[in-house]
Amino acid sequence: MSSTFGTLLKVTTFGESHGKGVGAILDGCPAKINLSEKDIQKQLTRRRPGQSKLTTKREEADLVTILSGIERGKTLGVPIGLYVANKDQRPDDYKTMQSIPRPSHADYTYQTKYGIRSASGGGRSSARETVGRVAAGAIADKFLYEIFGIEIVAWVHAVGEVEASHVDEGVISREDVDQTIVRCPDGPAAYKMVQLIDNVKERDDSVGGIITCVCRNVPPGWGEPVFDKVEAKLAQAMLSIPSTKGFEIGSGFAGTRMFGSQHNDPFVLKEGRLGTTTNFSGGVQGGITNGEPIVFRTAFKPPATISLPQTTVDFEGRKTVLEAKGRHDPCVVPRAVPIVECMAALVIGDFALRQQFRQL
Amino acid sequence: MSSTFGTLLKVTTFGESHGKGVGAILDGCPAKINLSEKDIQKQLTRRRPGQSKLTTKREEADLVTILSGIERGKTLGVPIGLYVANKDQRPDDYKTMQSIPRPSHADYTYQTKYGIRSASGGGRSSARETVGRVAAGAIADKFLYEIFGIEIVAWVHAVGEVEASHVDEGVISREDVDQTIVRCPDGPAAYKMVQLIDNVKERDDSVGGIITCVCRNVPPGWGEPVFDKVEAKLAQAMLSIPSTKGFEIGSGFAGTRMFGSQHNDPFVLKEGRLGTTTNFSGGVQGGITNGEPIVFRTAFKPPATISLPQTTVDFEGRKTVLEAKGRHDPCVVPRAVPIVECMAALVIGDFALRQQFRQL
Amino acid sequence: MSSTFGTLLKVTTFGESHGKGVGAILDGCPAKINLSEKDIQKQLTRRRPGQSKLTTKREEADLVTILSGIERGKTLGVPIGLYVANKDQRPDDYKTMQSIPRPSHADYTYQTKYGIRSASGGGRSSARETVGRVAAGAIADKFLYEIFGIEIVAWVHAVGEVEASHVDEGVISREDVDQTIVRCPDGPAAYKMVQLIDNVKERDDSVGGIITCVCRNVPPGWGEPVFDKVEAKLAQAMLSIPSTKGFEIGSGFAGTRMFGSQHNDPFVLKEGRLGTTTNFSGGVQGGITNGEPIVFRTAFKPPATISLPQTTVDFEGRKTVLEAKGRHDPCVVPRAVPIVECMAALVIGDFALRQQFRQL
Amino acid sequence: MSSTFGTLLKVTTFGESHGKGVGAILDGCPAKINLSEKDIQKQLTRRRPGQSKLTTKREEADLVTILSGIERGKTLGVPIGLYVANKDQRPDDYKTMQSIPRPSHADYTYQTKYGIRSASGGGRSSARETVGRVAAGAIADKFLYEIFGIEIVAWVHAVGEVEASHVDEGVISREDVDQTIVRCPDGPAAYKMVQLIDNVKERDDSVGGIITCVCRNVPPGWGEPVFDKVEAKLAQAMLSIPSTKGFEIGSGFAGTRMFGSQHNDPFVLKEGRLGTTTNFSGGVQGGITNGEPIVFRTAFKPPATISLPQTTVDFEGRKTVLEAKGRHDPCVVPRAVPIVECMAALVIGDFALRQQFRQL
Numbered sequence A, B, C, D: 001m002s003s004t005f006g007t008l009l010k011v012t013t014f015g016e017s018h019g020k021g022v023g024a025i026l027d028g029c030p031a032k033i034n035l036s037e038k039d040i041q042k043q044l045t046r047r048r049p050g051q052s053k054l055t056t057k058r059e060e061a062d063l064v065t066i067l068s069g070i071e072r073g074k075t076l077g078v079p080i081g082l083y084v085a086n087k088d089q090r091p092d093d094y095k096t097m098q099s100i101p102r103p104s105h106a107d108y109t110y111q112t113k114y115g116i117r118s119a120s121g122g123g124r125s126s127a128r129e130t131v132g133r134v135a136a137g138a139i140a141d142k143f144l145y146e147i148f149g150i151e152i153v154a155w156v157h158a159v160g161e162v163e164a165s166h167v168d169e170g171v172i173s174r175e176d177v178d179q180t181i182v183r184c185p186d187g188p189a190a191y192k193m194v195q196l197i198d199n200v201k202e203r204d205d206s207v208g209g210i211i212t213c214v215c216r217n218v219p220p221g222w223g224e225p226v227f228d229k230v231e232a233k234l235a236q237a238m239l240s241i242p243s244t245k246g247f248e249i250g251s252g253f254a255g256t257r258m259f260g261s262q263h264n265d266p267f268v269l270k271e272g273r274l275g276t277t278t279n280f281s282g283g284v285q286g287g288i289t290n291g292e293p294i295v296f297r298t299a300f301k302p303p304a305t306i307s308l309p310q311t312t313v314d315f316e317g318r319k320t321v322l323e324a325k326g327r328h329d330p331c332v333v334p335r336a337v338p339i340v341e342c343m344a345a346l347v348i349g350d351f352a353l354r355q356q357f358r359q360l
Helices: A037-045 A090-100 A105-113 A127-148 A187-202 A230-239 A250-255 A333-354 B037-047 B091-099 B108-112 B128-149 B187-200 B230-237 B252-257 B333-354 C037-047 C090-095 C107-114 C128-148 C187-202 C231-241 C333-354 D039-047 D091-099 D108-114 D127-148 D187-202 D230-239 D252-257 D333-354
Strands: A010-015 A021-027 A064-066 A080-085 A151-159 A209-216 A245-251 A266-272 A273-276 A294-300 A312-313 A319-322 B009-014 B023-027 B064-066 B081-086 B151-159 B210-216 B244-249 B267-270 B273-276 B294-300 B310-313 B319-323 C010-014 C021-027 C063-067 C080-087 C151-159 C209-216 C244-249 C266-269 C273-278 C296-301 C308-312 C321-322 D010-015 D021-027 D065-066 D080-085 D151-159 D211-217 D244-248 D267-270 D273-276 D294-300 D311-314 D319-322
Touching: A010 A127, A010 A230, A010 C010, A010 C021, A010 C080, A010 C333, A021 A127, A021 B244, A021 C010, A037 A064, A037 A127, A037 A333, A064 A312, A064 A319, A080 A127, A080 C063, A127 A151, A127 A333, A127 D211, A151 A187, A151 A333, A187 C037, A209 A333, A209 B252, A230 A245, A230 B108, A230 B230, A230 B244, A245 A250, A245 B230, A245 B252, A250 B210, A250 B244, A294 A333, A294 B252, A319 B319, B009 D010, B037 B064, B037 B128, B064 C080, B081 B128, B081 D010, B128 B151, B128 B333, B151 B333, B210 B333, B230 B244, B230 B294, B230 B333, B230 C321, B244 B252, B267 D039, B333 C333, C010 C128, C021 C128, C037 C090, C037 C128, C037 C333, C037 D039, C063 C231, C063 C321, C128 C151, C151 C333, C209 C333, C209 D252, C231 C244, C231 C296, C231 C333, C231 D230, C244 D230, C244 D252, C273 C308, C296 C333, C296 D252, C296 D273, D010 D127, D021 D127, D039 D065, D039 D127, D080 D127, D127 D151, D127 D333, D151 D187, D211 D333, D230 D244, D244 D252, D294 D333
Parallel strands: A266 B310, A312 B267, C266 D311, C308 D267
Antiparallel strands: A010 A021, A021 A080, A064 A080, A151 A209, A209 A294, A245 A294, A245 B244, A266 A273, A312 A319, B009 B023, B023 B081, B064 B081, B151 B210, B210 B294, B244 B294, B267 B273, B310 B319, C010 C021, C021 C080, C063 C080, C151 C209, C209 C296, C244 C296, C244 D244, C266 C273, C308 C321, D010 D021, D021 D080, D065 D080, D151 D211, D211 D294, D244 D294, D267 D273, D311 D319
16 A cells, blocks of 8 residues: 655555544644644534535544644644544445445455455545545645645536536635535536435436635745656645546646647736736646646546446356445535645645755 | 656656756666667657657757666666767757746746756756656566566547547557557548647647557556555656646546446456456556556647747746747647656556565 | 655654654555454563563553554555553653753754654653554564564663673574563573663663664565665664664674675575575675575663753753653663564565565 | 665666766755866765775776756756766676675675676676765765855774774864875874785785764754654665665764763753763764764675685585685775765755754
8 A cells, every 4th residue: 555645744544434443644744833623623524424415424523633743732843643533334334245346446456456355335445534634634734824825725616517617716715615515616506516416316326526626825936846746746646536537737638729829828027926817827837836826626436336226247257236335425526625625735735845945 | 856756666867958968767677678778769769859840840869878777688677777868959049038937838937946947948847858757668668568468558639629539449559659640540630630730830839639548458456545546646647747737547527427327337257357348447446457458648738838929027027028939849749649658657667566465 | 754664564653752642554564464453462562661670660551452454353455553542641750851951862952853842751752652663563573474484583682781692593582582571581691781770770870782683584685775775774773763873784893893704604505595604794785685694783872861960951051950850761672672673574574565576 | 776865855876887887866956056077076086996005906087977957057956967987897807706606795685686687796786886876975065065064074983903093073174084095084093004904905805994974063953753863864874885784873882881871961052052061972862963963983894805715605506616806995994985975965965955844
């Protein structure tokens, strides 16, 4: 496994979906940051299952305990241990699936890789693994805001065919995003998204979606080309989230259909520094931030676990029909919003720490 | 900078666009692989500038020298040093641009990060940096094929609005791809692409495009979740290539508009192992290969350096009009095909080395 | 901080001396290893404080909980979370020391580095941090033995001026070592060591010592030159243990006084493979194991925290006399024996995982 | 192989003893440092073979070429490629040794690990590999001095039984060290050392030695516990140098025979900061620098390649007598002085880059 991420700001996660609990160690967080469990809990609560009718019925309060790294409410600069106990495990729900690998889930690949796998609910491949990332990322998010004023906000851009229209990346806040349970700040689109998810859920099916994320106030000059370009590490971070199939920054795939004369972002003088009039670059040029908002999108596939009957084969290759039990999200994007934000915070936080005396 | 990539198979690149030369060190290559400069030259020649009317006029033969790591035609298991001298530097072409950061290029961000930058042609942010990656990746490509039979083939899927129609991912070869100078195996589409690039070039403009890549015969069970999922490292690798703005695997962004019942890949028995009837997963599930072809796409923006006049500001913030000199590609995708293949080979090669006794 | 160690077998530790608890995450452990808390507890119990009259009076049972990574008694190949709650914290013991940095302890350097430090007992610089390493290393120790038959045994070679005479590195076992509370298998020397430590303790002073460690049955060909030579990673591992000041392998410092004709280990045929008649190399040549026992020694200084009055200055630079309270070991080597073994196991375990198809 | 070292300041070396050449890439060097080949050459010349009657007769000028990373005499913040061509290869000298692994050399272990090995002169296990480290370390040495005033000086403390008496670590300079060809600043001891080496050489034998190194003016607060303590990374760095068998810092092994009341370094006020009256700690406490000189010693064994007949076996296990040809140093420590300095500079340089906003 590769459960550690980051060069100077390192997160290491542990825990399986239906084991004792899940958590993370965050190493490299600067000292003297005010930190309590409350600061972390906000994002965990936005991620937790059972938060609305759109999500799985698994009931987890996902209360975090800080095991180490703070004293009298301040970080010590040492590793911060983070732990969330699992409360609502139901390994028995998965019994019938033990001999049948769920199509498009990780049962088959984990079994092939390790010769063994968690008996229930995906184990480590479950989205429950992201609890540790969200807890750690919430800390990065906090120090990025407090030290640099960096704001990271994600929202649901699309569910299935329903897309949000223009959202103002310059001002959108998490409060705006949380106005609707689907976390889409475009009201009419949000309404249709909720309807679609309701409908899909009723049909025991699932549907995909897209999340957009903006990071504002990131200073220019951050990022580490060649291989650790800002967009490269963001892409790795996003594609490491379960169920993701795509990433694009700035103009993204649409930018491939543009001409250079349209796509180039002209420079202008902005408050004493160079800025750009458009932002097709998405805040990065040559892998380094240019001071404009970093804007990127992540594609989530429809969840693989559905209760609709599926014709497939068991591990022995015998044809069978699978009707998956268990409690699953019909669409992951509403709950994935804080995951995207927290992974972005871990990436940007690492670049913050790596950005230092580049010049004499 | 972060010029090293990989965990066990490590590539480190060096060199600037208009400096003495460019190159790489590849560490971790298995011993006893037959290797000569000829093996590496093939991909470098597919990448080299001046290879067709569609590319920059900079003339570089890009002949590689192996500085270390082989003896009597075989690898020793030690670092392989790779060097390509620059022959056709023209730093003077860039003089007028020294005071004006090219819009959407990395002049401004490098200057901000380092307080200094290569005086000419982008230095390290130039696509010329990829020479080292291609040389190193060609070696990974070779040992993956010789040891495992793995075949990696990329091609141009789109240039601007022109898209290739169906290409058979199961059989397409590099020879097929090289039938046209634009490296699109769909003849009629290729014809239109060439026309489009010709036209764009004449207008001193540039255009973007999309490359698809398939990796066949990768054994199931490779890849390192959580953070080093196959798709996550491929995404990092692709987004580390200059001019890239997006990455998708399998169904990608289109998959977000599907239902789970459509998107799930049912298992069937295939030659003694489990396979899938469809491949929306793109060959990976839960970050681990499933034995099906790995299929992904990478989005390239239109090159930033164009000769069309652009209204922008200089480093001091004074309004000006830039007409970039220098020799530039109107569209990078034909030459980026071997870059995509070689970066994929470095990713898959690293997973090959990391895949070992997972089980007792 | 840098709390993660290893390339493929990675341990990450967390926790402060007088915080909630201490622990570790071990990532990369092979799947399907039989594992229970009992397997880990053995080494923790050998390390725990209060185990004999020679150690600190702090009473910690140091019972470990496995938080993740196993199911039905077998490892899953995923991260193993390990946690030991602190029971006998007494932060108040350290109040008087808050304004006075203990000489040769890390109070001053942590304060300088982080601008803050754990209010009590050294926090993260305490030897209590090694609980996580021992727990993780015990797992590596187990799989190295079960898969390869590797045996790792350490013992106290010296306490102050008292040195053990010859110990047979080829057969010595942990049981032999544990015959005396000072963990020296040479009875008469052990008797004198206990006397010396008793005496030192009575005088409120402390004393140093040396631990020897042997790793038997490590296959030839392991290790990763250039920078990750076996001896280099062992040296890093040993010097990362609190209170260590030196490391030597094979002939060590004494070897510098020998001639090549004496020091060279002649090869002979041994059970079908090449072996050596002497082992001044200490089991490694050129950073790679040669199949002979790996033998190394680690030097531990006398513990810095002593109750004898010490003339020093406080953080403000004002002269003062410090009489340290708290419960401290007069000599760390008896308890450091399992720490040395476990760190060695983590190093060798990582090389085991990295050793793979080096050859076609 | 593991040919890359460092977290932010990364060196990657390449090249075999009797191949085309040797070199390194240094990534992470700050921008805008004045740098020319002359700056690097000094240390390479101190390391080069053939510099005095005490060294091998292999004649190499070891002239370095900077392949990349500087422009107009200043570093760009990008990778610096460094290359030294081999001039005086004599692979034929090694022919008779191809079937006989040299005792205590790496012929056998490389062959076992890789199933192949460099046909001549040790290939990558040769001390010639350190050319790249010295070139890269000379750059780190330069920027540490220019930015922080850090001075790193090493000298020969012992050759065989001959030891230098007191050397003033506070003022000793490289010029002082270079007063004698053996690089020992204690004149009478130096004289005896030269005699000893002459004598050993005449007898076709070899002898070991010890190098002491001091790093002055390193600011307090550098270093990354837990696993990357200053002493831990120095130990790794030193034990990665060919022929090393031991490392100690501050009091080292002698410190194990002291009592805490003797060994503790009392604090005093020194020029506005806390300093210590003694320096048994060797400049580090808890893995972090305390502002006192960092002092450490490295043990070098007698070189393995000697021309004296040695009874051993060939690769097939057949008894034979080996009389090694080739040109070898009778004692490596005089030439190893700049290697130790340069590795120390790479370690300290990396900590310099990692030391950043630890505090709000």
